[in-house]
Amino acid sequence: MEIRLTVNDEQKIWQAAPGENLRDLLRREGYLSVKYGCDSGTCGVCTVLFDGRAAHSCTILAAQADGHKVTTVEGLDDQGRLDALQEAFMETGAVQCGYCTPGMLLAAKSLLAENQTPDDDEIKDALNTVLCRCTGYVKQEKAVKLFITRTKGA
Amino acid sequence: MQIIGKSIQRFDALDRVTGRAIYPADIDLPGQLHMKVCFAGHASARVKAIHAEKALAHPGVVAVFTAADVPVNEYGLITPDQPVLVGPSPHGKPGEDIVRFPGDQVALVVAETEEAAAAGRALLEIDYEPLPPVDSMEDALTADAPLVHPERARRDNIILEQNVLHGDLTAGWAEADVVVERDYFTSSQEHAYLQPEAGVAYIDEDGRVVEIVAGQYTHEDRRQIAHALDLPEERVVVHYPAIGGAFGGREDMSIQIVLALAAWKLGRPVKLVWTREESIIGHHKRHPAQMHAKWGARRDGRIVAAEIDLTLDGGAYAYTSAVVLKNALLAAAGPYEIDNIKISGWVVYTNHTPNGAFRGFGAPQGIFLAEMQVHHLAEALQMDPITLRERNILREGSILPTGSVIPPGVSMPQVLERLAREAGWRHENDRWLRPELPELPLPDDLPHTALDRVSHEWHRGLGLAIGFKNIAYSFGYPETCTVTVELYGDGEIEYALLRYAGAEVGQGTHSAMAQVAAEALALPLAAVRLVLSDTAETQDVGSASASRLTFMAGNAVIGAAQEALQRWRDGRRPAVAEYTYHARRTTPFAPETGECDPHVAYGYVGQMADVAVDPETGQVHVLRLLTVNDVGQAINPQQVEGQIHGAVAQGVGWTLQENYIEKEGRVWTPSLSTYLIPTVMDVPDEMPAVIMEEPDPQGPYGARGMAEMPFLPVAPAIIAAIKDATGVWFDSIPLTPEKVWAGLHGGNR
Numbered sequence: 001m002e003i004r005l006t007v008n009d010e011q012k013i014w015q016a017a018p019g020e021n022l023r024d025l026l027r028r029e030g031y032l033s034v035k036y037g038c039d040s041g042t043c044g045v046c047t048v049l050f051d052g053r054a055a056h057s058c059t060i061l062a063a064q065a066d067g068h069k070v071t072t073v074e075g076l077d078d079q080g081r082l083d084a085l086q087e088a089f090m091e092t093g094a095v096q097c098g099y100c101t102p103g104m105l106l107a108a109k110s111l112l113a114e115n116q117t118p119d120d121d122e123i124k125d126a127l128n129t130v131l132c133r134c135t136g137y138v139k140q141e142k143a144v145k146l147f148i149t150r151t152k153g154a
Numbered sequence: 155m156q157i158i159g160k161s162i163q164r165f166d167a168l169d170r171v172t173g174r175a176i177y178p179a180d181i182d183l184p185g186q187l188h189m190k191v192c193f194a195g196h197a198s199a200r201v202k203a204i205h206a207e208k209a210l211a212h213p214g215v216v217a218v219f220t221a222a223d224v225p226v227n228e229y230g231l232i233t234p235d236q237p238v239l240v241g242p243s244p245h246g247k248p249g250e251d252i253v254r255f256p257g258d259q260v261a262l263v264v265a266e267t268e269e270a271a272a273a274g275r276a277l278l279e280i281d282y283e284p285l286p287p288v289d290s291m292e293d294a295l296t297a298d299a300p301l302v303h304p305e306r307a308r309r310d311n312i313i314l315e316q317n318v319l320h321g322d323l324t325a326g327w328a329e330a331d332v333v334v335e336r337d338y339f340t341s342s343q344e345h346a347y348l349q350p351e352a353g354v355a356y357i358d359e360d361g362r363v364v365e366i367v368a369g370q371y372t373h374e375d376r377r378q379i380a381h382a383l384d385l386p387e388e389r390v391v392v393h394y395p396a397i398g399g400a401f402g403g404r405e406d407m408s409i410q411i412v413l414a415l416a417a418w419k420l421g422r423p424v425k426l427v428w429t430r431e432e433s434i435i436g437h438h439k440r441h442p443a444q445m446h447a448k449w450g451a452r453r454d455g456r457i458v459a460a461e462i463d464l465t466l467d468g469g470a471y472a473y474t475s476a477v478v479l480k481n482a483l484l485a486a487a488g489p490y491e492i493d494n495i496k497i498s499g500w501v502v503y504t505n506h507t508p509n510g511a512f513r514g515f516g517a518p519q520g521i522f523l524a525e526m527q528v529h530h531l532a533e534a535l536q537m538d539p540i541t542l543r544e545r546n547i548l549r550e551g552s553i554l555p556t557g558s559v560i561p562p563g564v565s566m567p568q569v570l571e572r573l574a575r576e577a578g579w580r581h582e583n584d585r586w587l588r589p590e591l592p593e594l595p596l597p598d599d600l601p602h603t604a605l606d607r608v609s610h611e612w613h614r615g616l617g618l619a620i621g622f623k624n625i626a627y628s629f630g631y632p633e634t635c636t637v638t639v640e641l642y643g644d645g646e647i648e649y650a651l652l653r654y655a656g657a658e659v660g661q662g663t664h665s666a667m668a669q670v671a672a673e674a675l676a677l678p679l680a681a682v683r684l685v686l687s688d689t690a691e692t693q694d695v696g697s698a699s700a701s702r703l704t705f706m707a708g709n710a711v712i713g714a715a716q717e718a719l720q721r722w723r724d725g726r727r728p729a730v731a732e733y734t735y736h737a738r739r740t741t742p743f744a745p746e747t748g749e750c751d752p753h754v755a756y757g758y759v760g761q762m763a764d765v766a767v768d769p770e771t772g773q774v775h776v777l778r779l780l781t782v783n784d785v786g787q788a789i790n791p792q793q794v795e796g797q798i799h800g801a802v803a804q805g806v807g808w809t810l811q812e813n814y815i816e817k818e819g820r821v822w823t824p825s826l827s828t829y830l831i832p833t834v835m836d837v838p839d840e841m842p843a844v845i846m847e848e849p850d851p852q853g854p855y856g857a858r859g860m861a862e863m864p865f866l867p868v869a870p871a872i873i874a875a876i877k878d879a880t881g882v883w884f885d886s887i888p889l890t891p892e893k894v895w896a897g898l899h900g901g902n903r
Binding site for chain 2: 031032033035036037038039040042043045072073074076077082086089090091092093095096097098099100101102105124127128131132133134135136137138139140141
């Protein structure tokens with residue numbers, strides 16, 4: 001079936017197979033930052049922004065994305081200029097194996113779009129949708145806080 | 155030092171935050187086929203026949219491979235006791251038709267699409283004759299137990315039994331004023347790296363089979379692929395792209411051989427991606443351990459006698475079980491000098507998923523036993539836990555249970571003292587006084603975690619434990635590591651090229667070795683270029699395991715840098731040096747007594763847990779877990795902290811929540827919604843990491859390996875804290891809420 005959606009601000013008309021989920025469609029179309037980790041909405045490495053809010057793309061049918069706006073990590077930078085959150089992840093050492101990093105970035109982005117000054121609990125709540133096996137989550141929380149400090153100063 | 159010891163930003167971080175990092179599943183090759191693996195789904199059975207006609211008739215299915223198609227149908231990291239594919243074959247290799255765990259691979263279906271491969275797999279008809287299973291380590295050791303490997307000359311299920319004897323136990327017991335005798339159990343653990351197994355394989359223009367896959371040791375993957383395919387190693391190339399975590403779980407083969415086999419047989423690129431469920435049933439786990447200990451001490455705190463029995467469940471195949479057992483045996487004496495000791499160990503075959511390498515490699519089980527015994531002795535002697543440890547602790551010149559002197563650079567006493575002080579203990583009148591616990595916070599004041607929803611009566615407690623672990627391969631294994639440094643330029647060195655095979659599994663080894671090279675060559679970091687993780691382009695560095703890469707490869711890079719500089723001074727352009735670092739030779743266990751010089755070097759760690767326990771629900775939450783870790787010299791402190799945090803989180807998961815269940819021929823927790831690893835809510839609210847730098851005399855710039863050590867004391871530290879909070883000792887993990895609740899209410903602990 002044909003679906004029309006916006007991916008990283010670009011209009012797309014894609015063919016989706018019946019039953020295909022949004023993760024698999026995005027990967028097939030080359031958005032490889034959207035990772036496979038499970039099929040049950042548990043691990044969060046397939047997180048995208050769906051109409052601006054973090055969502056597990058393995059639990060969204062491709063057909064459900066028709067008419068919606070999707071953002072992946074490929075769309076985070078501004079013409080090659082990194083988003084300040086990406087910078088913060090690199091600086092704080094929040095990246096180890098990197099497999100959860102796109103999901104973590106987008107989970108945090110979703111929060112920060114709604115709330116520019118989240119407290120520690122709100123940060124944990126947001127990151128709780130993505131699993132990480134490498135970092136113990138310490139430096140990812142630190143990265144989000146660094147981003148907040150910087151954008152406050154700006 | 156200019157570059158060592160600085161928290162430089164990892165050069166590979168940029169690709170990882172932009173989504174450009176390529177992991178194995180992200181690679182597609184023109185004309186590629188897709189493969190599905192048919193798993194046995196039985197714990198114990200004989201494969202009588204495999205009927206592939208219907209599968210082959212399915213549109214898109216290109217081939218079905220079975221045991222008959224594997225040139226040399228065996229593999230294994232130490233002992234080649236596992237068939238690549240289980241089933242009858244013309245080779246008639248004894249035992250190759252016997253299924254020994256549910257994840258045994260029976261057939262491969264290759265098709266034009268993934269869907270067709272899956273459909274073909276569903277059409278396979280396989281005749282199984284069920285065989286009686288061995289479903290526990292106790293059963294494995296009974297006299298009339300079925301044999302998991304009937305093809306072996308040995309008529310029991312023992313992979314290895316080993317004793318370590320030291321001193322005179324009779325004399326030791328005669329001196330003992332108190333004796334503590336307990337049983338312990340530690341559970342299995344699934345690695346749960348977030349990137350499930352995946353890879354592509356193809357034949358290159360030189361006729362080599364090339365595999366791009368995630369592993370921990372490129373050259374060993376190549377060796378095992380070549381062996382099974384009956385090819386010279388030069389005909390096989392293994393390359394690692396970005397790897398989504400490993401933790402020991404990629405040390406043994408999972409998909410490497412079958413993927414290469416399919417590409418080799420068909421002459422076309424083949425891709426294989428395991429689902430999460432396939433990953434969990436298909437690769438090895440941590441060894442469950444059943445342990446018994448009887449330790450005696452004098453009233454002054456000196457431990458004078460120790461008897462230890464330790465049994466590990468090896469699962470269906472040997473993997474690294476024999477070495478895991480040896481490590482566990484030595485760790486079970488703890489970081490203590492005990493003059494009279496007898497340690498007896500067994501690792502046995504069962505019809506469970508094989509157990510193998512996982513962060514700590516036997517040391518977590520052994521340290522669990524040792525630290526639990528010391529907790530109980532402290533209680534029996536009414537002595538504070540730090541003073542008791544100090545009176546027995548390993549020091550420079552200490553004799554290990556193997557009869558050998560511990561290698562120089564022993565910092566266990568310094569680590570313990572630093573831990574005590576960082577945790578707020580005070581030393582007064584020859585004893586250590588614990589810190590006052592801050593007042594119990596009201597629920598509203600607790601950090602926002604899963605626990606604040608439930609109870610109003612949290613009990614709070616503190617506990618500490620310490621540990622040590624070997625760095626690098628042990629027990630006489632010739633431990634080497636080879637890298638190449640090439641210097642380019644004319645008058646001045648323009649840039650250096652480091653050829654380094656080390657597996658970048660997330661720990662930052664590629665960046666760390668670039669730092670070491672820059673330091674050793676006195677070049678800016680930007681002048682170091684890297685050729686990485688490819689058997690065709692790099693030499694054998696050994697595996698990313700045993701906390702060895704920084705230590706081994708660091709020394710190799712320094713050696714190669716020095717030789718390359720010498721050649722540069724001699725006028726060579728480019729100046730190239732391939733250098734092999736040989737670690738200090740160790741020796742194997744003497745069969746009867748376990749006498750040996752077991753390990754190259756050690757790393758030391760101590761931890762303090764501050765927990766809250768909800769007696770109404772049995773829930774335990776770790777408020778703070780402090781780690782003091784001697785790393786010798788941090789190459790990149792930021793990455794060292796990352797390893798500490800990750801190890802603590804995994805340790806907390808092992809202790810409190812990760813509950814891998816396999817019985818009656820089935821894995822009951824094959825998903826991340828049934829096998830629960832820690833989320834950001836489950837990890838300790840605070841994980842302070844204190845990095846000590848007591849140089850190791852053998853280490854590069856004094857560096858020790860460190861990535862496993864902060865896992866080791868987590869469980870015994872938390873259990874001591876739970877005891878402090880509730881007055882109840884627990885002897886087994888995982889301490890799930892139902893188990894804690896039952897224990898607090900008089901049930902099984």
